[in-house]
Amino acid sequence: MRAPPLYHLYVAATVLLAPFVAWAQIRKLRKQGIPALRAHEIMGNASAPRRGGGALIWFHAASVGESLSVLALIAKMGEMLPRAQFLITSGTATSAKLVADRIPPRTVHQFAPLDARGPLTRFLSHWRPDAAIFVESELWPQMLRMTRARGTAMALVNARLSAKSRAAWARQPGIARYVLDVFDLILTQNDQMAQAMVDMHAPTDRVARGTNLKSLSAPLPTDPALLAQVRAALKGRPVWVAASTHPGEEATVLAAHATLQASHPELVLILIPRHPDRSAEVAELIRQAGLSFATRSEGVLPRAGEQIYLADTLGELGNWYALSEIVFLGGSLHPIGGHNPFEVVQARAVVISGPHVASFAETYDEMQASGAATVVEDAPMLAQTVARFLDDAELRDEALRAGDVMLEDKSNVLGGIASRLIRMLKLDEDIR
Structure with a gap:
């Protein structure tokens, strides 16, 4: 698919703006206690090696809620793909800390690279992901198109866009179509959002209703x-x-x-x-x-x-x-x-x-x-x-039992989503 003019304009703008954004972001992370080596991950400079073995599956989330929502999914996919390695990227110091406290086996966290050609080239050349799974509303145009250009299988999960974001994308149907065309599978939180993604020119045959991944996350840790x-x-x-x-x-x-x-x-x-x-x-x-x-x-x-x-x-x-x-x-x-x-x-x-x-x-x-x-x-x-x-202890117990039933209904959904992603992203061969 040919890139629309607005995409080229966006790429040119990032060349000019990236140094200033990088300076501000690195400074912010450093002030929040992030070591310099790790803060420079936003420039695509990896602070950890890419491990060999099975496929590397990259999850990209924005901040705390999105990052934590996929940890249970990573763990489940890790059980089903015992040779696979996982990478999770996010953008905030808080998300990095909380992910580190709960990180699943064979998983590495890095700060996400800026949506600019230099950082993305370094990032993708180092990590060489076999599959990339983006969470909720993380639709950075260059990140998506450059990842796809490497032949990486891609999915969007827990897709959710605010009414304001949907309106903004609707005003630019060409770039919306160009960006959303990268995904092999788009799983939304509900039917309404599935229709919204289709209205934004996502490929109809690749959009399906999933579930809210936050309903499937592991319980919060306690001390x-x-x-x-x-x-x-x-x-x-x-x-x-x-x-x-x-x-x-x-x-x-x-x-x-x-x-x-x-x-x-x-x-x-x-x-x-x-x-x-x-x-x-x-x-x-x-x-x-x-x-x-x-x-x-x-x-x-x-x-x-x-x-x-x-x-x-x-x-x-x-x-x-x-x-x-x-x-x-x-x-x-x-x-x-x-x-x-x-x-x-x-x-x-x-x-x-x-x-x-x-x-x-x-x-x-x-x-x-x-x-x-x-x-x-x-x-x-x-x-x-x-x-x-x-x-009223009886009233309280009734509400607690209702919550138990809701959780039980959700318990089998996670494996189904993991299986669907493995199949659609052609990761089946990593199962041995």
Whole structure:
């Protein structure tokens, strides 16, 4: 397929802009504690060898959620392809840290190369992937076309584009067709997105409905020693969790907790802002609300009489979920899109959410219908819902059982997706 003029213009622009973008990105990674050797991976300079043996399968994701969503898929494909090697790339320091903590066997993480000819040439020449699997909305034109030009089999999984992104691609049908033509298989999260990809000129015979990979991810890791310490510090006090909160949501959560203190004076709230660098801001909100608290990043545990534990660290979410059967999931009281409810259900907790869950709309419809999730809109509703689950063990158990059933229904899907990718990407010969 001939490249449209806009693609050539984009390529020319990257030649001019790449040095400036590289400088800014490397500087950002270095400030976040990434060693210089690793930060320069964005220039295509590999910091690890390509191992021999079977096929090398490259997974490319954008950031934390996308990266973590494919780890279970990599592990499953690794079981089915015992000789294969895996490479996962992402763009943020946070994703690199979390992936490193949970990385599957025979898998290497690297920072993704910039979408420019020099970095991509170095990257592809070193890694020589036999198959490339892109996640959600990672549609970088040069990365896709240069990878395809090497004869690499390619797939897009968990495909999801926002309405704004779809509109932008729709205004450029030529380049949309040119970019999407690289994929041998496009698996979307739902039927609506499958139709959207076809409307964007993806090859109709290569588009199929998959599932939301976040529903298939492994449970969040926990630290038994830390859990024992925190449980000892709590001394049996009841706990609820507000996780992945964004600006504007903490005030609602704190108002709900203040209300709950009247009927449940021993109740502890574990408050987990989505971005730990907002810790000081959230701490000030707690002070203004007149509530007492301890802060995880200061190395202290919840103390007697303190009403809130501010969990402002990365990579410990699984521990906090394990301490309560009641979790409010943020990113949902305002139009942010919501966060992954499956991680909550896997921790055997009931899900409470705001109404703005566009990123998981189909999932929440299913969970609400089964009773595994409850949607609230404001502080009084949140306080009332938490109180009901605290006081009614039977109601809480019903919601937990509904979550168990949902997870069981999903348990066989992962193997089916892995098998489909192996077949469509012609990796079958690596099975021995």
